[in-house]
Amino acid sequence: MSVKTSDGSSREDVSAAPAPPAPAHGAAAATPGGTRAHAHSVPRVVIESEETGVHLNLGDLWAYRELLYFLTWRDVKVRYKQTLMGAAWVVIQPLMLMLIVTLVFNRFARLGAGALPYPLFAYSGLLLWTFFSTAVSSSTHSLTSNSNLITKVYFPRLFVPAAAVAAGLVDLSIASVILAALMIYYGVALTISLALAPLFVALLTLFALGVGTLVSALTVKYRDLRHALPFLLQFWMFASPVIYPTTIVPGRWRWLLVVNPLTGVIEGFRASLTGEAVDRRAVAVSAITAVIVCALALYVFRRTEDTFADVI
């Protein structure tokens, strides 16, 4: 093949064209042209066969970054359109749950919660948990519910579950208003450690992104995972300190909380509200797990992504 030197060639073209297939450039390695509308920066795309293996192709994510915004915006918009109370639902769900668990565990079972008043304790846990479980389950369903797109147009499919998680984040911020109101109501003193709260939310988002992406990719291939998921999530909620403090867990069950990455996030988030010391070991477990899960999810997702259109 001759070396192309058209003015339409990109930088990458000059270096890559004379060489034999360069796996480093990845499958469908589009040059992310910011000015692609102009004829003089024509992107060069090489589509390699499945045999060439997995390419992370992160440049493509950057080139399409605006799509993530639009997909999130669509998910949010569609969710609140034509519902009678709109965004109120986001608040009602954790609020009602909080009232129920307060009644059952606090009033009936006399469960205490340490530094925080129980309703505030429960709400902060449920706020994070609702976000996490909604994010995971909606990203799991996202690929199959967007199958009309996936089988017709190319775009980084990773954005589909990612948008589902991001849309959950919007809900979370709306529901946080109630959290703030409860804190004021119970007269919780504001400390500097409150600045850590968004970091825990970010960590949780990362973790939700990892789990959601991983499960969504697996769901395309193994559909029965969809039926198992609600059950698994419910189990996970009771295995996490959402509605009870870690202190009530007897010693021989403690390990379950330690290996559960949600423990560090939820407990850390609560500690940042009260200004208590954060359990560094638990937070480290959460952070490391989140990173590992994300990396694994990215790999599995990329690995199966190219054939989504064939099996979905």
Place this chain on the structure above:
Amino acid sequence: MKMAETVVKIEGVGKAYRIGGLHPGYATFRESLGGLIAAPFRRGKGGGRNTLWALDKVDLEIREGELLGIIGHNGAGKSTLLKILSRVTRPTRGRVEIHGRVGSLLEVGTGFHPDLTGRENVFLNGAILGMKRAEIRRKFDEIVGFAEIEKFVETPVKFYSSGMYVRLAFSVAAHLEPEILIMDEVLAVGDAAFQQKCLDKMRDIRQQGRTILFVSHNMPAVTRLCRRVVLMEAGRVVADGESQEIVNRYLSSTWKTSALREWGDGEGAPGDAVVRLRRVRVCDERGETSAAVDIRRPVRIEVTYDVLEEGHVVAPLVELHNEEGTEVFSSHDTGAEWRRRARPRGRYTSAVHVPGNFLAEGSLVAHVSIVSHFPATILRARESSALAFQVIDRQGGDSARGDYTGPMPGVVRPLLDWTTVVEHAPGAGGTTDGTRGRSADGR
């Protein structure tokens, strides 16, 4: 302009699909739990007995500015090829190199959300197709204007008529300005006026030096628009060349029995004790059997039959119907030679000569009959839909179509003479307005 560059280079591309099994396509968790642990996400390498090669060793080069037609039967691999080019799926084998952004109009409206308004969908769909927000904002008015939905931009698209929906969807995709545009049967949508707009848009896109891949079952449109056509069969490219030639080949392979029908010498042929049909065929002016004829050239329908009993006045009859089922004409042999003469026994071939520049483009079906006259008219033999062929119009400018590219109504399309005289010319030297008489504008 420089020599056209290769913008799409397809090398040995193959695509295998797993077929059969209890759950084609996807496995259940239990089924592959064992395999999952042993070798995570191993995928089929193809070649097994449950593998269908939807594409097999396809090599193709497409040059800049080309308008390439891709034709073939359903299941020939056209859609799979387009899916690979638009990166919806990855090939199992081979390699594709593309210079430029690929925009596809595979199915317009993909990604529209019924609950969102027209405006919101334009942005969403634009982003899905790969446009930047700034780019969409810049072209927004143009997109909405092209789709003619200005009044409804704030209405959720679920309240749109199907025409509005399709127009908006096409409009977004058409304004993507990709270097390579893939069009799959988009011309099948919308009314005639909108189809014309689409064709004009296609021409604009081409004039900007962009490349278009046009997949269609509409042979007249393919022949008219494309210079080069690729024919696919069973996952392979079986022919690649000048459009008329390839379309002809496709049509004759499609309708093996349609441009030519033979019954042999037996009793099974349509007819009775007096006459029996033996062969009917459509041929061009050189006498070659042809399933696709040029609109400008004459076409001949030949009827070969045996007269088995002496003493009858026999006349073949040909009726031609178009795609809509409208009868274009009915004609029987009124030639002087056998007009009122009883035929001796023997084999005869009669032909009806249809002049060029007479039939409209499209598919035509011929019913062939043989009647005997005197004393009464008796239908002796009849074969409904005995023959089928296509009349193909070219964009050469010398048919009744002139320079017009859109759909033309009418059962026939005669090339008629037009005259124009200047009645009144304001200003000096004024032969401006009235002199451009185009037949297509006469409507």
